[in-house]
Amino acid sequence: MSSDIPQSNPNTAADIEAVRIEDEMEQSYIDYAMSVIAGRALPDVRDGLKPVHRRILYAMHEEGVTSGSGHRKSSSVVGDTMGDYHPHGDSAIYDALARMAQDFSLRAPLVDGQGNFGSVDGDPPAAMRYTEARMSPIAEELLADLGKDTVDFQPNYDDRLEEPGVLPSAYPNLLVNGSSGIAVGMSTNVPPHNLGEVIDATIHLIENPDCVVEDLMEYVKGPDFPTGAEIVGREAIHSAYTTGRGRVRMRASYEIEEMGDRERIVITELPYQQNKAKLVEHIADLVNDGTLEGVSDLRDESDRDGIRIVVELKRGALTDVVENQLLEHCLEKTFGVINLALVDGEPQVLDLKELLSHYLDHRREVVRRRSQHDLDEAEERAHILEGRLTALSNADDVVERIQEAADRDAAKAALREAYDFSERQADHIVRMQLGSLTALEAEEIEAEYEDVEAEIERLETILGSDAELDRVITEELREVQDEYADDRRTRIVEDYGTVTREDLIPDEEVIVVMTENDYIKRMPASEFDAQGRGGKGIIGTKLKDGDRVSAVFRANTHDYLLSFTNQGYVYRLKVYEVPEMGRTARGKSAINLVDLDDGEDITAVVATDDLGEEECLTMVTREGYVKRTCATDFENIHSNGLIATRLEEGDELVDVEVTDDDGDLLIATQQGMAIRFPKDEAREMGRSARGVNGIKLTGDDAVAGLVAASDDTDLLTVTENGYGKRTPMGEYRTQSRYGKGLKDIKTNERNGRVCTVETATADDDLVVMSEGGQIMRTRVGDISTVGRNTMGVTVMDLDAGDHVACVDVLSGSD
Template structure:
């Protein structure tokens, strides 16, 4: 907290606001820079970088032995990353999962999880070491290739960034959520990435579209098929934001006799196989894809998911199209290329900017390694010159070492002029230093004193000269490299080609796995087209238990129901029919006849299939007839005509059509047939009026059909006036009344008492 924040004269609210702001900003910056976003140069977050560096310090080379994962995560936590060991182990385990990481950086031994979504075993049970790809990222750390910084407690040093021999950010991808920003980068193919880098070296101003000739899109470790249009991919790479539609890869397996099955061999990236199987099973259970009969998981080391169609006549494209819509057999991977440029500035970068950041980093690494090598060469040349002087003046050197009290000081003070130059053969090399007026440097004198006696052979002297000449030649080459930009980029290109040879298409698993295809148009296939048309008899009890019995049975046949229950609705239908349910709450619900339970038992409660409240009753249950119209009315005597096509519900919640409040409930739902409406109230008064006096609506309370002093509406129906109004008398015989002038009046009238013989239950049916 600053002194300004602690000023006692300030408003306490302002003081708190500033304190919270300062602390939240510090937290946000820490999350962005040190946790969630990867560095564009090596493509790693701090935890991953520290894991690899700690494994290097433990000498866990790709061809060496394994160490316990608990030891590795413990070293990372104790030395470099003071956070939970569980989080560190999870991060390390992910680097070993070949279904999550395109080029694994950790070689795991033991259970490191699987594509089913199972978690890795505990750290004490698994072992790990680095892969060759990880060693390529670390190559050059001993040569001052990058800067180091102190660890969290100042006792050790860690690299700020890794040298990174290949563009790991794009090769393995990354994802993370920071404060106010996030990143999500898919994996890519290393062969293609290096090809794009080499082109960018030749043509620094290359267009984004040109780079897509080398990098057509992501390359996911689990394969799959990208169906995103090319123009969308180009736009995503140009802006750094977009997405890729990814589908499973499948093949059709012929079983003979016209039978076949679909075999899924690759699933979309980051979709757990077990969850995918569960979703497919749910789709079958809910009959969302009626043409799918069964799903089986026959996977071993490879993916093999079997989809069995309902019938051999099912179209494969239709089946897969429905599954793409209803399951994770098609997913969308979002691209958000938000990375840290130079490890400091978060920025959403294009594909070209990310590749350029990597290449600039490789140039910095090359220059630093070259300068470090020159320093080593200069030091060695200095020592070699001292050795050559010693060999040319061997007797004098021996005398000084044998008799002088301080041989190091004497060697440095001695004037190694021509008087001490030993006669050499004509072909011998004469050091330029030997004829000078200079003494030895401290490094040279120290090296001479530490020289072994066995090194005084004449052959060794020749080897020293050859070594010096070779180092001088190497040094000249390094000077030319540091002075020439073209030579630097040429060297970087050569290094990238060597990396491509090591990890390119010829590398195990280096070939492209994800393919490309056109998405095509997934047509809206009617439910009826996916269901075999078969006759059924729909039976629904008074308590709402519904079932579909195979075939068209005799409707008068006696059926079994639960104790205290009885039949209410029974009618013939087809499996392709849609059934409409009208509840006393004024809502319509839609149920597919093919989804009804079989008729062997008592069925299932209709309330399990739709969200019909317990307090609501079933007013009507019938087959949907396209183009038909319905008369709906409430117990209060209000109603209207509604097109049947408008009451189809798309969800379990149904569709509200007739608005009712309080004690009022939906009472009537009947087909509109004829030109007049007949209403009868609980007071047994009947009113007839023309149908055109009733409005046609999609939803509402409606208008008054009949007026009552006491009670409400009992029933309503439509009929043709010329044919007369019919009803069943108490004896069960149909009676038709054609002289209806006494009961015909304007809508909303009170009506007259029902004619003689009208049913005592006040209904027309």
């Protein structure tokens, strides 16, 4: 037993090297990472191919599966590639083969496929036993002159065969077809480009080696994706070409088609690598969950002729809004450009000039080596032809010497001694047939010799002149361009900014309703048709128990709302930020939009799209203080509000109007008094000022509202019990401020107190809303024009216990 135990080697301990495990792990991981980077994931800058693609094409080349041959089973191509050159899984090889056959993945497909190689719907290719493949014509340009010592070869994985380390590549394939891959700690994503543009830029670089990237961009306009569509903006393209990185925004192409009284949006081209089936499903989900409104039908009518996704719109739907919603949610994608490629085996991020320069360096080396190979062959042929011509000139003597020789070797020796032939020449002459000694044969050899001499001179010129070498490269690039270039598919459009939420909101007039408990909503003004004066109106909002309507006003969805509170603060929000809801909806709590304190209520709202420097916000308080503040003081309103005016203890802000420097102001009180005075008597003050006295109040009277007075309008007064009147503004004479004013309307048990005042014309509409949520729209012209100090007429028929909450005027143009 003991004799079977291995004896320890006394030298073993000395052969063991102690290393830190973290150092060994680090080095091993680096070795693995570099193996992945160089051997699998990243393309070579010279031919734009990863090893798997290069090996597939080389295997097809070796097996004669070219564009002129018949198609070969894909499984055969995969098997040859895997067995001879690429010792990895067959599925990985087939995936690479299939992608090279997809005209929606590569700008210039390298494989001519027959069968199902996948689709833009994300369908996988059929199994490799069902599909067939051969090289496409343009793929052969990558391997042209491969047998002329143009590139270095290396042993395959088991040293049985040799494979090229790079292909000669007659055109810049990395830019034309792009590449994508994820390595260890890095990734590449080179977009495809137009072949003609890339070749034009390459030739420009040959002729102008000191040019800059911007010069090359005169030729390479941007990526040219096989699926067409659009690129939005040029800034990202410039970044990608100058730094090697950029985020290109792609957009689907679509058309608006008429279909009777409706329209439809037809999507005809998709962004690169967008899954069509998932896009249609996503649009359907957006329609179902209410995000995308106005769509009546969705169909995919795509066929072999191209993409056609039809989005039919409902009657009356706003096409621009649906279009913008589609752009925001579905029709735009970003392509993150990372021009990372292997340069001398090391990964580098390259700009456009560097990409083309490295390709040109490779191509110059290829043409130089090819020329040297052809020169060596031409010189060898010229040497042989020189011997044949000498033999033909001395045919009788040459034949006689060969006949007298004992064997071939003796014949060759005799010829070399007599005519100073080389070993190769003598061997060739000895092997010549007698038929080649004819006069016609001699003429053909002399003509061939002249051609070979001319070819030698041409090749020596190429090898001796960099300019001639570049001329050859340029000429060959032009030949490839003439044969394979086509028109650009992807259009580049100007970037007018990203689609914002505001772009998705239709530009329309709305009615905004607020309640005392700070519920708020908006409704289209078109929902409320004008009724005759004295009607009950319709339900305008549903209220919680104990809540009452506090404000109603007209605005445009793209207006800014300046919301003033009873405590003298102002908040700003866009009208479209107010939730749109139906007439019977309660609304949403305004606290989600405006950060109100306890006891703080919105008492006045100004709707405006843009306030100019010549305009002022004129404010009046319940106790009669008035002031004007320049509108520009309200440009920067924080989310937590801004002080609009200083209030005395117990006072509240009641009304705010936008005014200019001309005309007068008119303040009305709850007990029916009104005073009109020049605006300049209420001078401009800062936001923190209290203001000046505008009207003298008696008893428990309080201010009801404020208007900018103009003699070409009427003063419309509405009371809390639903009565009102309009009186020409000229009947209110101008006084000095801080007087008692004139009697405007009789306030008694029938009328109740004045609710508010507005300026209006007969062509305008009046919107009246009650505390109980009833709303009515009526023509101002239906309200009789009467003098001051009158009772007025019924404007709105209110239920018992209900009162007018507020009114607003819609101008005749709304």
